[in-house]
Amino acid sequence: MGWELNRTLAPLGEMYAFGPDELDLINIDALVRAIHDVQPQVIVNASAFTAVDQAEKEPDLAMLLNEKVPMVMAEEARKLNAAFVHYSTDYVFDGTKTSAYTEEDRTNPLNVYGQSKLKGEQAIGQVGGANVILRTSWVYSLRGAGFVSKVLSWARKQETLKIVTDQVGSPTWARMLAEATAAMIARSLPDAQAYFAERNGVYHLGGAGGVSRFDFTRAILEFDPRPQEQIVRNFEAALTADFPTPALRPLFTELDCSRFERVFGLRLPDWKIALQWAMGE
Template identity: 45%
Template sequence: MSTALKILITGQHGQVSRELQQRLQGLGELVVLGRDQLDLANPEQIRQQVRSHRPGLIINAAAHTAVDQAENEPDVAFAINATAPGILAEEAKALGIPLIHYSTDYVFDGSKPAPYTEDDAPNPLGVYGASKLAGEQAIAAVGGQYLILRTSWVYSSHGKNFLLTMQRLLQEKPHMRIVADQIGAPTWAGTIANSTRALIERWQAGQAGDWGVYHLTAQGETSWFGFAQAIGEQLLAEGKACAALEGIHASEYPTPAKRPLNSRLDCSRLQQHWHVSQPQWREALRECLAQQH
């Protein structure tokens, strides 16, 4: 079974896609379509590619993730984050195969005092969150076999993310002010890829849980300030320079797109239905940092 499975992955250089390419080795044939081969804003091209490759599984790891930029280009964000996933779902259903799609904590407004469950009503604050929610709804409307995995605060050793930005800035600046009242779980792209592999293996073994929407983040919680502190501790442990950190309110650091103050996602349903659990965020961060060396 494993050698026969053809897995089509959208996105090539994104954080999650790069980890998937590494961690899904041995599960089957990986067909990775970057922007050059597949423009997600082009519905006809999406259909053509899926029909020519005829995969046994589709993983949509591509997205328009520039949160602030999305405010200025809603049409592009919706084409890639909303329309494209719906088309992928239609093609997957026509082939009778599963679709795995990644979504975000930004579908919520962050006003809930406790972690969000899959049953909580979404209420996105900006264009990015609204486009990702529309993508979820488009997939659900098609139906079929799908997993929508909502994650948060994704980082890795490549691309543009908080970890790499902080590693650079903490060594360049004497003092940094970091938002301390936005709470969430920093989630390593490697964790997402490992969990995706575990889900595929359960499906292949005939032990799939229910299809639908699930939350998938690292365990535990912190603030951006706490995340920066953890990154700084590693720099100091390596004898490198590290800025003095000061916690501030999100209101003191205005951005074009409003962020949810509470990004915590309750991931217990994924464990219950699919028996897939995530590591603590600090443990995953240590693993990611160890791989940088």
């Protein structure tokens, strides 16, 4: 997300991007100093501790990066009369629902990562000010080592793919999410603080619709720009329980994004159309 935001936010005005090499967020003093040096109108936070299984082993670090750091950003934004845009996750839910999750649905994270992200949401909410939290899901980019890149790589090395059918979510192309973020911020200018203060809160924003990991995988391979390199011949349906991991995952996390559309007049396209665009790059 950080890489995509760097590009899509650039036309909006003077932008300062801090990657992990420029700023170690564990150093809260350095974070506060960086914000004060820049004096931003809007802070967009794409950082997080996102290693879901590793978070079970490092809960303190996950809490520091996913609760404390966003809280400090929200506090500093408030002091400067700036707006704060933050991302959260579908993993705040337990996945027991059978229809798309709305912002009113009860949260109940199943793992440390989800707990730390939920605490981050709550801490930002307590700070108040002009904060927008975008809860997204199954974010992918062909640049990174995420699920889409893994599927393309597996399909070139394995004749059989075993993919779970019981995990359903809303795949979200990082670029589309970055573009929706930029469009939202563009609408907020020149007074981002006032605009976001009126629209404060949590919003769901993922690719429209829901799909199982199994069908998502089939779509990835269907849109593969170099299908001749695939050696995969068989697809086997599996269950999440067949692949035990340190962190439990919610099974169903399709997001209902109608609130975001109503309030900001923006939407992400159907997950499959976005995937086709992403694969055509």
